[in-house]
Amino acid sequence: MLKDFVKALPPEADQLSSEVKKEQEKLFASQMKIKEAKLPVMVIFEGWGAAGKGSVISRVIKNIDPRFFRVRTMVPQPTEEEKRYPFLRRYLLEIPEAGKFTFFDGYWMNEVTGKRLDGKLSEQEYRTRIRSINTTERSLTDNGYLVMKFFLHISRKEQEKRLRALKEDKNTRWRVSEDDLRENRRYDEAMEVYSQYLSATNPSSSPWYIIDAKDRKWAELQVLRFLNQGIETALKNHSLAVPILQNTFPLNPTPLLRDIPLDDKVLEEKDYEEQLDRLRKQLHDLHNELYRKKVPVIIAYEGWDAAGKGGNIKRIASALDPRGYEVHPIASPEPHEKARHFLWRFWTRLPKDGHIAIFDRTWYGRVMVERLEGFCSENDWQRAYNEMNEFERELADWGAVIIKFWVQIDNKTQLERFTDRQNTPEKQWKITEEDWRNREKWDLYEQAVDEMLQKTNTVYAPWYVLESNDKRYARIKALRIVVDAIQKACKEKH
């Protein structure tokens, strides 16, 4: 894309200034519209070293009210801490909330092309990264994000000139990095790598705009024009519905909830205690091993009210070293979470490698409560199966063990437990009006849960139904599944 890029010609100086002013005013005027429409805007700047990303960003934000934007500089090298998380995480943590801009001085391109140029990414790894970036960007734009991507382009000569000037001045010398100099020496090679990357990540929903960055004011005008045009288009698409992609992930066959026998799944007290002891000891030892082998583990719980999630989680957690795990109770999203992509609050809660995260309720709320209570649009929850499968594939590719539990009881058992809670003073806090209201929608929920299990029971992040009419049975089953899965993962990691 870069080689055959043909620059448009800038207007003459006077006109350039007056057009910049006009576009600046347009951008200024759209701040409030963006806020009202709750449009989140990501403006990503990539480009050659010394192409002037910083300078263009400062020009562009000049007139925007500071309450409406943030600037984030993303360096290509993750910290040691960041390396313990999936590649995408540190970028995704920075996405803007609805109604605001984030301007990125560098984003995920840099890390990929940098490694690519250094021969540190195999063809296979490179392709996986490209796929991750494309599915994630698509998930962002599908969920209403405007993603504007600019590549600031200068020639080898121009770059050389700028680097030399920076180096000669002792106040700016620090700005010239070894990477910049090497990029200039290997300009043609870098151009090939950049072109490949740009072409491979150029869908029409978040296309690249190549900016002739030789003249700063002209670069500013080009960026402002594309940016204003992109904002205008996005504001027109207020309640856009997006095509639902086919769910092409490898799925396990999954029975319907009503076909799963519950009453024969029982465990005597004595058997229970024995097995509990043994399994917790095993899990405790495995926790050390997975810490050493840096295997991240994600255990997700969903299930009926009063099915026994809390007690089940407690039995697992109590076997673990508290420094190595965290339980995340998931309620309705906070305002700052609601204002972002629905998976954002789970990206922020991922475990480090070697750690365990237990989620008490999960991202699957999207296709259960949010679906049934109308907290998101139909298009939103229909797309979500695929989006969640994609999300979990990222985690699996990172090396995570993912275990998803559905804690299952029958309607009668729920009624008994609700009644018991109601009638036992020390349990009354556990039962609310809302629980009773949800109970009335049992059939709708069952249908939604069945659809969820059918569509997201992937081989790399499988669902396990825990028959929990007998809570003891469910606890032992959960422990055994966790132990087996971690054992397997530790064994595979030499």
Next chain:
Amino acid sequence: MLKDFVKALPPEADQLSSEVKKEQEKLFASQMKIKEAKLPVMVIFEGWGAAGKGSVISRVIKNIDPRFFRVRTMVPQPTEEEKRYPFLRRYLLEIPEAGKFTFFDGYWMNEVTGKRLDGKLSEQEYRTRIRSINTTERSLTDNGYLVMKFFLHISRKEQEKRLRALKEDKNTRWRVSEDDLRENRRYDEAMEVYSQYLSATNPSSSPWYIIDAKDRKWAELQVLRFLNQGIETALKNHSLAVPILQNTFPLNPTPLLRDIPLDDKVLEEKDYEEQLDRLRKQLHDLHNELYRKKVPVIIAYEGWDAAGKGGNIKRIASALDPRGYEVHPIASPEPHEKARHFLWRFWTRLPKDGHIAIFDRTWYGRVMVERLEGFCSENDWQRAYNEMNEFERELADWGAVIIKFWVQIDNKTQLERFTDRQNTPEKQWKITEEDWRNREKWDLYEQAVDEMLQKTNTVYAPWYVLESNDKRYARIKALRIVVDAIQKACKEKH
């Protein structure tokens, strides 16, 4: 994509039937909505030989009113006649009009993968075809088309079984082609080629849906579900605005109209006659050569009212063999043209190779009259520069010589010619109220024309301004440009 495709499990027989019925009713109900929303729907079926494309199509259309759909079978081999046009043309001629379905039994995939499998497409040619298909599909969906693409998938064994059964019955023997048998013998190889194709043409705006086609009723249900979902989504996006892509085609620098001197561009009668004679003779001879060398030529005229387009065209046309050229006067689109993609009526008017098509007004109406009179949305005409550049690139890749003339006069000269027409009885038919109205918008038109020239003056389909205050000068200049361009193209084609 095919190798790791995991089939969903069909419901049991009873439920299957009732769900098919439900989806059929949904499809039936959407007919009128599609008509009202003027949504054009392309439903494309590709897949293995004997996978049952025909049978699925007949099941799906069963309940649709015949006024609302057509079925088109596209064979992978173009006829000799069709080979004389660009690859895409025969497919694009069949696109549906707004508010109607076209079901395609095979579309452009077949031709590409067939040739690819036979080693008849180089890597380079293959990539060009993929790019053509992707940009064209994007142009269709950007212009409001719903494009649903299904690939009917069966195993090698199942295909073999079906082919054998067909062959054993003398009534169906004719349906088994040599291609089908070969496809079955080279199943793995074909699978690889198909998978590559599917992955390479899978944008989220017109994604692939892979259908497990082992059981026909189940295949029908899968197709109906995706189809209904796609229609539902498309109907929600009634007045969608689409991101404007950067125009990345190689452009020539272009002066503004007001900076082009006109008054010194004159030609004496005698010089004119001499040069006219010589150039027409040259052109006449070249016409034979380009016919022999199968070079297609497209000459496009735009210009101010009364600038002298008609007379200019006449001077060129009269030098040509009438069997080898056609002049297409372009007025407002007919209803059946208006109901399709705005470039469709130009795809239908392309010349065969070795022939010349002269367009008296063109597709550029989109960014002039349609823009200024509000006949299309702002998003439509803003996208159109890129769409027209893409369109012309297809023609250039096919080997066409493309010459675009802007016939330029100044405001004063137009007034003189208008007045002359008004006052001369035999010329009065040439001047209408509308011409006077358009004249009032001169400045707006000039701005739009300048923008058009700047954005579409590509190196492969350049604009030439014909200074036509002196019509003789303009005619000679046009003839010379046409002669030079054809000469060059003939020379390049050995």
